[in-house]
Amino acid sequence: MSQNKEKEEFKNRLGQVAKSIIEIAKEEGLSKSKCKTDEKGEKKG
Amino acid sequence: MEREKLDEILTELTNISKANDMQEGIQLFDKLCELIGYPKIPLEDLINSDNQDIFQQELKKCISFIETKIKVEDVDYFYSHLDEEWIVFIRDDKKIEQLERITNENYKVYVIGTIEDDGKREALLAELTAGEHEPEEKTSESKDTLQEVLEKNEYSLTDKQKAQVRNLYEKNNDLLETINFKILDEKYADLEDKLSIITSYQDIQQQIINLDDMQYKIFITTLKEHEERNGEWINFASKIISNLYSRQYEALLSDIKDKELTKEEIRTVGNILSKENIFNIKNLEEAKRYEEIKNQVCELIIKDSNSKKLEQYPNIMMLSDISRKKLAVLQKVYGQTLEEAMYLLDIYGADVDNLKITDENKSYIEYIKSLQIIEETGDIELLKKIYEKSETITLDNIYDVEMIEEGLKNAYLETYNEKLYQPKEKDLLQTIEENGQEIPIYDAGTEFSMSVSSISAYVRETELDSYKEDWNRPKTASQGFCTSYVRNDMLATATISNVLYGFINYDKGTLMKAGREPLGSDASKFKIEANFVKFLSEDEMINYTNQLNELLFNRNNAKGERKQPDYIVFIKERQEVSGYVWENTKKAAAEFGIPIVIIDKEKCAKSEEQKISSMLDEFIKKGDNELLQKACQKFSNNKEGNSTYFTEEKWKTMCQEKGIENIPSLPNREEEFLKKCRRTRAHEKRKTEDEKQDSEESEFIQYEELKENYEQTNQTEKEKAMAELKKRAKLIIKMSQQEMEGQEDVSK
Numbered sequence: 001m002s003q004n005k006e007k008e009e010f011k012n013r014l015g016q017v018a019k020s021i022i023e024i025a026k027e028e029g030l031s032k033s034k035c036k037t038d039e040k041g042e043k044k045g
Numbered sequence: 046m047e048r049e050k051l052d053e054i055l056t057e058l059t060n061i062s063k064a065n066d067m068q069e070g071i072q073l074f075d076k077l078c079e080l081i082g083y084p085k086i087p088l089e090d091l092i093n094s095d096n097q098d099i100f101q102q103e104l105k106k107c108i109s110f111i112e113t114k115i116k117v118e119d120v121d122y123f124y125s126h127l128d129e130e131w132i133v134f135i136r137d138d139k140k141i142e143q144l145e146r147i148t149n150e151n152y153k154v155y156v157i158g159t160i161e162d163d164g165k166r167e168a169l170l171a172e173l174t175a176g177e178h179e180p181e182e183k184t185s186e187s188k189d190t191l192q193e194v195l196e197k198n199e200y201s202l203t204d205k206q207k208a209q210v211r212n213l214y215e216k217n218n219d220l221l222e223t224i225n226f227k228i229l230d231e232k233y234a235d236l237e238d239k240l241s242i243i244t245s246y247q248d249i250q251q252q253i254i255n256l257d258d259m260q261y262k263i264f265i266t267t268l269k270e271h272e273e274r275n276g277e278w279i280n281f282a283s284k285i286i287s288n289l290y291s292r293q294y295e296a297l298l299s300d301i302k303d304k305e306l307t308k309e310e311i312r313t314v315g316n317i318l319s320k321e322n323i324f325n326i327k328n329l330e331e332a333k334r335y336e337e338i339k340n341q342v343c344e345l346i347i348k349d350s351n352s353k354k355l356e357q358y359p360n361i362m363m364l365s366d367i368s369r370k371k372l373a374v375l376q377k378v379y380g381q382t383l384e385e386a387m388y389l390l391d392i393y394g395a396d397v398d399n400l401k402i403t404d405e406n407k408s409y410i411e412y413i414k415s416l417q418i419i420e421e422t423g424d425i426e427l428l429k430k431i432y433e434k435s436e437t438i439t440l441d442n443i444y445d446v447e448m449i450e451e452g453l454k455n456a457y458l459e460t461y462n463e464k465l466y467q468p469k470e471k472d473l474l475q476t477i478e479e480n481g482q483e484i485p486i487y488d489a490g491t492e493f494s495m496s497v498s499s500i501s502a503y504v505r506e507t508e509l510d511s512y513k514e515d516w517n518r519p520k521t522a523s524q525g526f527c528t529s530y531v532r533n534d535m536l537a538t539a540t541i542s543n544v545l546y547g548f549i550n551y552d553k554g555t556l557m558k559a560g561r562e563p564l565g566s567d568a569s570k571f572k573i574e575a576n577f578v579k580f581l582s583e584d585e586m587i588n589y590t591n592q593l594n595e596l597l598f599n600r601n602n603a604k605g606e607r608k609q610p611d612y613i614v615f616i617k618e619r620q621e622v623s624g625y626v627w628e629n630t631k632k633a634a635a636e637f638g639i640p641i642v643i644i645d646k647e648k649c650a651k652s653e654e655q656k657i658s659s660m661l662d663e664f665i666k667k668g669d670n671e672l673l674q675k676a677c678q679k680f681s682n683n684k685e686g687n688s689t690y691f692t693e694e695k696w697k698t699m700c701q702e703k704g705i706e707n708i709p710s711l712p713n714r715e716e717e718f719l720k721k722c723r724r725t726r727a728h729e730k731r732k733t734e735d736e737k738q739d740s741e742e743s744e745f746i747q748y749e750e751l752k753e754n755y756e757q758t759n760q761t762e763k764e765k766a767m768a769e770l771k772k773r774a775k776l777i778i779k780m781s782q783q784e785m786e787g788q789e790d791v792s793k
Contacts, residue, residue: 006274010448013440015408017378020438021415021431028427 046114048122053080054111055126061104062130066719071100074107083110108134133159141165155563190221200226209240216241217521225250235265239278245522246571252286259301260289266308267315276554276603277447279524283572285318293322300328320444321382323360323372339380343373347432370428371419377435380444386416389446392578393453395722399460399582406456409449451554453580458556460582461530461596464494465549468612468640482635487612487642491533491652494583495642496596497614498528498546499539512544512633517607523569525557525597526608530586533649534656534679536616536686537593541626544633546610547642552602561718562591573597579722588678589718590685610637616644650690653683654699661703673709681711 057077064070078084108131115123124139132143137160147153154173160166191214194200195207202210206229214220224244228236233253236243243249256264264285272278288294294317301314310329317332324338331338342361345352350369355361361369364383372383390413397413400406422428431438472487489495500512509515528548529538538545558564558575566575575597586594601607613634615627622643634641660676677696684691693711700708 003273003276007276007448010274010443010445011408011452013443014412014449017438017440018408018411018415020434021378021418022411024431024434025418025422025427028424028430 046116046119048119050080051115051119051123055123058131059128062128066716067100067713074100074104078107081107081111081114083107105134109136112136112139132156137162137165141169144169155565194221202226202229209237213241213244216519217245218519219522220244223247223250223522225254227254232261235269239282241521242279242524242571249283249286249571252290256289257302259304259306260298262306263311263315263318264289266311267319270312270315271319271445271447275445275448275451277451280447280450280572281319285315288318294318296327297322297329297332304329320380321360321384323358323376323382325358325360339376343377343432346370346373347429367423367425367428370425370432371422374419374428374432374435377432378438379440381446383420385446386420389413389449389453390416390420393450393457393580395579396457396581396585399585400456401460403456403459406452406459409452409456412449413453454556455553457559457580457582458551458553460584461494461496462549462551464583466493466495466547466642467549468642474643477631479631479635482638484631484634485640487640489533489614489642489644491649493644494530494532495614495644496528496530496548496551497538498526498548498610499541499543500546501543508629508632509543511636512629513636516546516609523600525566525573525599527564527566528596528598529593530583530596531686532587532682534653534686535587535590535682536644536646536649537590538616538686539593541616543626544629545614545616546633547612547614548598548608549611551598551608554603555599555601555608556596557599558597559586559595561586561589561594563593564595564597566595566597585721587682589714589721590682591714591718592685610639612640612642613637614642614644616646618646646687650683650687653679653691657683658699658703661699661705665703665705673705677709677711681714684711685714 054077057073057080061070061073061077064073111123112135124135124143127135127143129147132140132147133156135143140156140160144153144156147156154170157166157169157173160169191211195202195210206226209229210220210224210226213224223246225247228240228244228250236253243253253261253264264282267285268278268282271281275281289298297314297317301310306314306329310333313332313335314329317326317335324335324342326332326335326338342355342358345354346361346369350366355369361372364372368383371386375381375383375386394413394417397410400410402410419428419431466489468485468487472490474486474488476483476485478484500515501509527539531538557573558566558578559580560575560577561579561581562577564575564577566573581589598608613630615622615630630641657676657680660672660679664670664672664676680691680696680699684693684696696711697708
């Protein structure tokens with residue numbers, strides 16, 4: 001495989017992994033605030 | 046003063062030098078004053094002075110006080126145990142004695158620069174720089190020396206090796222001082238294309254020669270594979286060699302010592318040697334099972350980070366509970382250590398948000414942001430979640446830190462490249478003739494950015510026989526050259542005692558180091574070392590420059606072509622364009638066949654003053670505090686490069702004349718930068734909070750829209766709309782309550 005192609009593949013894979021982590025953190029952040037709402041809601045109910 | 050007390054003082058001085066910010070430093074200084082009985086300065090005065098110079102002066106006075114209290118028999122003890130940072134504060138004679146301890150040439154120059162006695166300072170500088178720019182002509186004497194060396198029987202060089210030496214000598218006239226002829230042995234034939242660099246460094250040659258046959262096989266195989274994949278080889282070679290001599294790998298290397306490894310096994314061991322031995326791999330069998338061991342340990346950490354089974358991994362045991370979990374996540378997804386992540390965040394993380402995202406750099410920027418998330422979080426659940434998904438989001442064990450660093454450096458370089466001044470027809474002032482050569486002279490005007498390098502900055506009035514030859518001198522030991530990034534509003538450069546080269550269009554892969562202050566870099570090492578390295582985008586580099594910024598570039602691009610100056614910059618300080626520097630500027634421009642670009646410092650200062658004045662007018666008109674802050678920042682930038690024109694007094698006067706009452710202090714650039722670094726580290730943490738806030742805001746917007754609709758609908762519709770409105774209102778109230786409760790939790 002040529003050096004450029006290998007570099008490109010590495011870069012793309014790195015980006016995919018990073019993006020996934022960012023997505024998980026976003027989801028987790030949002031679901032946390034939702035969970036918090038639900039929990040409080042249940043207590044009040 | 047007793048030795049015991051002296052030790053206490055030395056410890057306190059070390060603590061001060063390690064202080065995180067000026068405030069902490071001042072508090073520790075207060076403690077030191079009490080310890081030595083030095084008359085205390087009111088802390089408030091120092092903190093409120095907002096001026097690091099005052100603190101530095103107090104430190105100097107305090108050190109002088111300590112010097113007077115030391116017993117004669119303890120004098121040597123004190124100076125030899127004093128941290129390097131303090132050398133600049135001690136008295137001249139002791140400073141000169143201590144200079145021998147300093148190995149970093151740039152720091153040495155800095156210390157010499159602080160010597161108060163003009164004569165001694167100049168003499169030391171001349172001594173240090175003597176020979177640095179000697180003409181590089183290949184004299185008959187040097188050729189004879191080469192010939193003599195080649196003929197000496199003790200080296201028993203073959204004809205091929207003699208030809209190799211001649212070739213290397215053409216590229217590096219200092220070769221005979223550094224080459225170890227053993228490196229020309231057939232055994233090292235695979236290094237042939239790297240010899241022009243390797244033979245410039247005695248230490249690295251010796252380390253390679255001292256490797257046993259198997260270690261060398263591992264070194265060269267791993268290096269070749271890395272180079273094929275990456276292109277870069279110096280940093281990787283330095284890492285592998287250092288690991289081959291590290292105690293971390295002692296057991297593994299001892300295990301394979303008498304074994305004949307297959308190609309695949311060599312590759313396996315090389316892979317282990319290219320990273321920190323965090324999983325304590327001790328033999329070939331474990332090396333082969335690296336992935337399995339890694340997965341088992343990571344699994345263990347996630348399930349029970351205090352498990353007794355982890356005791357066999359000292360590098361993991363030294364981490365805190367949450368750091369162990371972060372390590373497990375980083376290992377699973379990227380195959381990297383926490384230390385590597387911290388290093389990358391420290392060097393490249395402060396300003397990634399200001400990089401323009403392109404297809405080329407997007408992955409590297411997102412990678413840094415993902416590291417920020419992992420490093421910043423205190424949320425174990427989040428770490429577990431990322432870990433759980435690591436089966437599908439792993440980098441498949443091909444982590445290549447050198448490739449990542451190159452990608453990030455290129456992303457930062459791009460912010461500079463696109464701004465650098467290129468001479469334009471409209472800026473042409475005149476054309477002069479010098480040594481039969483026509484030289485166009487341009488005026489940079491009052492809106493420009495430049496990357497400049499001051500030649501022989503520390504040598505006073507030394508005219509070079511040939512500037513072009515000097516720049517292209519056949520020497521390979523110094524791989525890089527230092528530049529400063531200047532702009533119309535920040536003109537801080539190294540001392541200009543000769544000529545100032547200007548550069549444009551840097552090639553990718555040539556930016557090596559960058560920082561907002563002098564880096565203390567040593568470009569004469571095999572792997573260039575530097576302190577204070579922090580990559581910043583061009584605008585932030587100007588905003589945070591401290592004294593002068595420094596960007597270190599490789600002299601050669603990937604094709605081995607040496608970077609040449611694109612123009613000579615002349616900074617006009619007074620009315621006339623004349624004098625020693627101007628004569629050299631013309632000479633250098635003629636030799637290179639490039640133009641001269643003039644920066645009129647006074648014209649820039651007046652233009653900047655006008656711009657700041659307009660910004661203040663705009664602030665008065667609009668009342669937007671941000672405009673005042675921007676004017677303040679701009680003034681501070683100008684002050685950094687022209688402190689005689691842009692004084693604190695001038696700032697106050699400008700504001701007062703405009704009738705501004707609450708005049709902001711000029712920023713303390715050191716403290717502001719520390720704040721910026723802290724802000725970036727907390728960035729991802731805040732982002733989650735922001736998203737939560739965003740969802741609240743969107744609820745509020747929807748509520749407002751419904752309310753508007755309600756006013757416009759008929760009675761039957763109104764009941765439905767009212768129900769929806771109430772629902773939304775309830776939700777908003779509930780979210781606000783939770784927000785308040787959350788804040789209370791935090792404060793508790």
